[in-house]
Every structure is written in C-alpha cells, then in structure tokens.
Amino acid sequence: MESFVFPGNIEPEISLIASRPIPYMRTAAFSAVVKSSEQMLLHLIGCPTGKVIFYTASGTGAMDAVVANYVSRYKKIFIISGGSFGDRWKNICDYYNLSSTLYKIPFAKDIDYEDLEKKVASERPEIFLCQHHETSTGQLFDLEKISVLCKKYNVSLVVDAISSFLADPLNMAELGIDICITSSQKGLNIAPGLSFVILSDKLSSASFNANGYYFDFEENLNNLQRGQTPYSPATTLFLQLHERLKRDVACGVDAIISTVRGRALYFRGLCKKYGWEVPAETPSNCITGFFVKRNGDILFEKMMEKGIYIMPGGTPGYFRVSHLGIQDEKSLAALAETIHQVELL
The missing domain is CATH 3.90.1150.10 (Aspartate Aminotransferase, domain 1)
Incomplete structure (x- = not known):
C-alpha cells in the first residue's frame, strides 16, 4: 500500500528493526537507549533541560496522563477546541470531574486572538490547554500569540504537539510551554504505540497529583532516573525510536x-x-x-x-x-x- 496517513511509508531499515530478536529491557544497554532518546527528543523540541516521560500508549494516553497528574491541580481550566482533538481535552477533563471553559473555534478557522484575550482576561484561568495543530481540520494555531497571552496573564500553557512536532516550528523554551505531548506515529514516522510527555525545567521541583496507577508522573520520573519505565515498554518501538531520533538530529x-x-x-x-x-x-x-x-x-x-x-x-x-x-x-x-x-x- 501507498500510505498518506500516519505514520506514512517508513524506511525499510527502520521497519526491519521490528524483525530482530527483542532484547531484554532491564539492562544497562536498554537504559542507555532510553536516556539517549530523552536527550535527543529534548533537543528536537527545544527543551534541553527538561524531562521526558515515555508511555507505551497512544497520544490520548499522554493527554490523559497530563490531565490526571498536572491539570487536576488547577481549578480554572481553559481549553481551545477547533475540532475533535480539542474536544478530547474537554472530554478527559469531564472524565475527572474537572470544571473547564471551552473556547470553540469554527471548522478550519484560526483563532480570533483579540477575542481570545478578552475571554482570558475575563475568565482568568490558571491553565490553558490547546493543540498546536488541530489534526481533524488541518488548522495551525499561532503558539507565539498564545504564549504571549499566557505569559501576560500568568497562565500555565500545555500544548498537544502530536501532529505538529517536526512538521511545524516549535520551541518549548522560547514559547514558555510548561508541558508538550507528542507521539511516535506522526512526525517521528515510526509505528503507533509510544507517546511522550515533555516537562519543562520549570516543573523540575513541581509536585503532581496521583490520580492513576500506570500513568503516575512521579513513578515514571523516578524510574527514568535509571533509564527505565516502571512497567514493560514497547521495546522494539524504543529501538525504532532511537534510530529515528539519531537520523533526525543529524538532519536537523x-x-x-x-x-x-x-x-x-x-x-x-x-x-x-x-x-x-x-x-x-x-x-x-x-x-x-x-x-x-x-x-x-x-x-x-x-x-x-x-x-x-x-x-x-x-x-x-x-x-x-x-x-x-x-x-x-x-x-x-x-x-x-x-x-x-x-x-x-
């Protein structure tokens, strides 16, 4: 098949990694792969002193983890929705009984940023959830304008960059983003099954809520100090990820x-x-x-x-x-x- 869906056609050299014998993950060699992958991801997303939490899960799993561990700390949540993935932020917040304000954008339209500021100034949210690119419509939102707004009103910014990472410019540190999420099957062009929560260094001493078991931030961060995940990872996907990241860093x-x-x-x-x-x-x-x-x-x-x-x-x-x-x-x-x-x- 010719694939113009995600992840698209993949180089045979990377696909064939899945056919190799699967290594045991509780080894120093696999820990080195995880740690190296973290540093390359941080480099590519412009967050060199941050942390990456790796999940064997889809991008929605990472969204769930962010809401359960981080968003749930706040009372006033503001969500941009330009389509089904913006609505997903709302649905996850509703699942955890978190009250939120939903700012709807018409199909494939850009945000009216002046009106958005009026709404933020009126609502005074503590945290702002958005997509960089609303994948259901193809619309790219202006993170620079959103970043300025969040800094002006002292709002924590969380961005779903699942479909914009390595497709559109994005630098976490420059934009002052607290958390970004992405996954394996889009810009990284490997099979689905891995998702990533990238935490800025501003959250290095933050405490998180413990609203789940598998997705618990603290447990995952503790294990990642030794280059491991607390539970069995998608080992082969990690090896494909590592090879992809090496190529991406070399390319720029x-x-x-x-x-x-x-x-x-x-x-x-x-x-x-x-x-x-x-x-x-x-x-x-x-x-x-x-x-x-x-x-x-x-x-x-x-x-x-x-x-x-x-x-x-x-x-x-x-x-x-x-x-x-x-x-x-x-x-x-x-x-x-x-x-x-x-x-x-």
Whole structure:
C-alpha cells in the first residue's frame, strides 16, 4: 500500500528493526537507549533541560496522563477546541470531574486572538490547554500569540504537539510551554504505540497529583532516573525510536520541517489545479485537508482498492493527506491524479 496517513511509508531499515530478536529491557544497554532518546527528543523540541516521560500508549494516553497528574491541580481550566482533538481535552477533563471553559473555534478557522484575550482576561484561568495543530481540520494555531497571552496573564500553557512536532516550528523554551505531548506515529514516522510527555525545567521541583496507577508522573520520573519505565515498554518501538531520533538530529529540525513544508505546498498546488478547496485558514505542514467535488462517498474505499491510504475527515467530501513519511512530488502527483480519476467515475 501507498500510505498518506500516519505514520506514512517508513524506511525499510527502520521497519526491519521490528524483525530482530527483542532484547531484554532491564539492562544497562536498554537504559542507555532510553536516556539517549530523552536527550535527543529534548533537543528536537527545544527543551534541553527538561524531562521526558515515555508511555507505551497512544497520544490520548499522554493527554490523559497530563490531565490526571498536572491539570487536576488547577481549578480554572481553559481549553481551545477547533475540532475533535480539542474536544478530547474537554472530554478527559469531564472524565475527572474537572470544571473547564471551552473556547470553540469554527471548522478550519484560526483563532480570533483579540477575542481570545478578552475571554482570558475575563475568565482568568490558571491553565490553558490547546493543540498546536488541530489534526481533524488541518488548522495551525499561532503558539507565539498564545504564549504571549499566557505569559501576560500568568497562565500555565500545555500544548498537544502530536501532529505538529517536526512538521511545524516549535520551541518549548522560547514559547514558555510548561508541558508538550507528542507521539511516535506522526512526525517521528515510526509505528503507533509510544507517546511522550515533555516537562519543562520549570516543573523540575513541581509536585503532581496521583490520580492513576500506570500513568503516575512521579513513578515514571523516578524510574527514568535509571533509564527505565516502571512497567514493560514497547521495546522494539524504543529501538525504532532511537534510530529515528539519531537520523533526525543529524538532519536537523529546520531541514526536516523544510522538506515537509515543500511537500505540503506542492500538494496544495495540485489541489488548486483540480479545484479542491483547502479550508484551513492557516494550514499546518503536517497535512492537507481538502474537499473533493464529486464521489466523496466512495473515494476512501476506491482509493484502498487501488492500494492507497488517505484519511477521511469526518465531514462529507472532506479528506486529509499526510505529508510525513516517505513521499515526493512524483508520488504526490500520482496520488492527486488517482483521486481525480475517482471523481470522474
């Protein structure tokens, strides 16, 4: 299959790591892999003196962990929601019976930042939860403006960077972000199954709530001092992660983002050629969301019949194409032509 969903097509050298004998994780060698991975992740996300908590879980597991351990310390919670993933912050807070204010953004629209400031000034929240990129719509939010706002009103900033990490510029230290989360199957382009909570050094002496067992911050941080997780990790995924991170550090963040941006801009040119609307006001480099003109009800299945994965968007006629993983202008041109041919059926 040609994959334009997450994580996309993966280099055979990294995929084949999964076929090797699985090493025992309670060893000095595996601890070295974990510690090295932590330092490389911190470097790539611009938080060199922070800490990384590794979970064998999806990105939602990391969101859950952040709410249970950190967000639950606060009484006044403010959530940006531009789609299903912003709503997920709200749903998790509701699960823990945490009262929150939900600031809704229309489909694929950017935030009205002046109105947002008025709301924050009125509500005076203690903590602010948002996505950098709302993956369901393709809309990228302006973290610099959000950061200025949070600093002005002394609000702790927590960012879901699951789909923006290594696709759009993000520097935790410069933006004053307290916690970022990301996962393995998007910008890191390895299989799903690992998620990461990145804590800024501002939280190095913080105390956390203990509202869960597996996701407990303190237990995980204590074990990570020796390069281990408290419970059995996805060992093979850690080895794939380590190899990916070594390649990413060698390539450099700017070069990686430039490559992803080039793919996104090229495909959006093809969308214009075929008359497909790209609704996001400020689209992320990570994906292109677009409306086809015809046959949206059969497009997903027809593309799979042709050996191609794209992402349905939950709205009639709306689809998303990832720009992560192995792809180039030739493969994107072929993808667009195949979609166009299905439209003509």
